[in-house]
Amino acid sequence: MPSELLRVQNVTKTFGRGHSAVKALRGIHLHVPPGDIVLIMGPSGSGKTTLLTIAGGLLKPTTGEVMINGHNIVPMSETKLPTVRRDNIGFVFQSFNLLDSLTALENVEVALFLRGIKGVAAQKRATELLTRLGLRDRLHFRPNQLSGGEKQRVAVARALANDPKIILSDEPTANLDAKNGHDVMQLLCQIACQEHRGVVIVSHDSRLRSVAKRVITIEDGRLVREERGQHECTCTMKQHTFHTH
Ligand SMILES: Nc1ncnc2c1ncn2[C@@H]1O[C@H](COP(=O)(O)OP(=O)(O)O)[C@@H](O)[C@H]1O
Ligand SMILES: [Mg+2]
Structure with a gap:
């Protein structure tokens, strides 16, 4: 296993060109070793979602390098990339992206x-x-029969389904009440600690500082601060048994 699950190196992203060009990222580094829990904070429009989407191989950077579990994905073809994503990345989208015609279980x-x-x-x-x-x-409920918080948790379950090495989560607690938000964070935290995975969370929610090991702040596409998180997490609980394959 490489010493880093994820490495984003000097990444820039410009949307559009000419007068309407938007520089969403202006040279970002992010290294995630196994067991790390990184919280990325920053104001709306600072580039958080863009960074997470690039880190997960769903969007190409304008310049820079992205390594996912040892795979150099920027030059990789669109035929190879989905396999690297499938085998390494669990993505929890801000908008859930659940399939409306399927039940929670089927999703x-x-x-x-x-x-x-x-x-x-x-x-x-x-x-x-x-x-x-x-x-x-709620196993047999469809998304339109679920609350926002329940949909969010289905999206988390789906992201964990394939035992991904790296879990990327955009505003994971946005639709959860305090108790559910805490439970989801503890779960992500245990997965990172006990199973040596990497968790990267993008959020406005400063309560998430309590589980993060590192807190990175970005503003206007630049990293402006890196701090230690409190990392209060029940990592000593016995290993859960997700593995059925
Ligand atoms: N597909 C896109 N096309 C053009 N501009 C975009 C696109 N996606 C994001 N942006 C712009 O890039 C900047 C960063 O956006 P984003 O990464 O969504 O920020 P955050 O998640 O921190 O709110 C914003 O100015 C946004 O308008
Ligand atoms: Mg965003």
């Missing part, structure tokens, strides 16, 4: 199908994940 199963896990094994694992996120009674 998580879809992620497993992509990895070749089907039938009873997929159902068992999806049920375990959703149960762990407090959705045991």
Whole structure:
């Protein structure tokens, strides 16, 4: 395993050109070793989502390098990139991106199908994940029957389905009340600590400082501050058993 799960090196991103060009990122570095929990804070429009999307291989930077678990993804072809993403990245989108015609269970199963896990094994694992996120009674509900917080938790379960090395999460607690927000953060924290994964969270929510190991602030596409987080996390709890494959 490389010593870093994720390395973003001197990345810039400019949207558009000429007079209407927007410099969203102006030379960003981000290194995430196994077990790290990084919180990226910054005002609206500072480039947080752009950075996370580039780090997850969903958007190409204008310049710079992105290494995902040892794979140099910027020059990588669109035929190879999805496999690197599938095997390494769990993405929790701010807007959930759940499939409206599928139930909570099926939304998580879809992620497993992509990895070749089907039938009873997929159902068992999806049920375990959703149960762990407090959705045991919502397995067969469709997104339009779920609250914002419940949809968010389905999106987290889906991101964890394939045991990703790196979990990228955009505003994970935005739609959760304090208790659910705390539970989701503890889960992400345990996964990072006990399973040596990397977690990168983008948020306005300064309560998340309490679980983060590092807090990075970006403003106008530049890193302006890096601090230690409090990292109060129940990492000593016994290892949970997500692995069914
Ligand atoms: N697809 C896009 N096209 C043009 N401009 C964009 C696009 N995505 C983001 N931007 C601009 O880049 C800047 C950073 O956006 P974003 O990364 O979404 O910020 P944040 O997540 O911190 O609110 C903003 O000025 C935004 O308007
Ligand atoms: Mg954003």
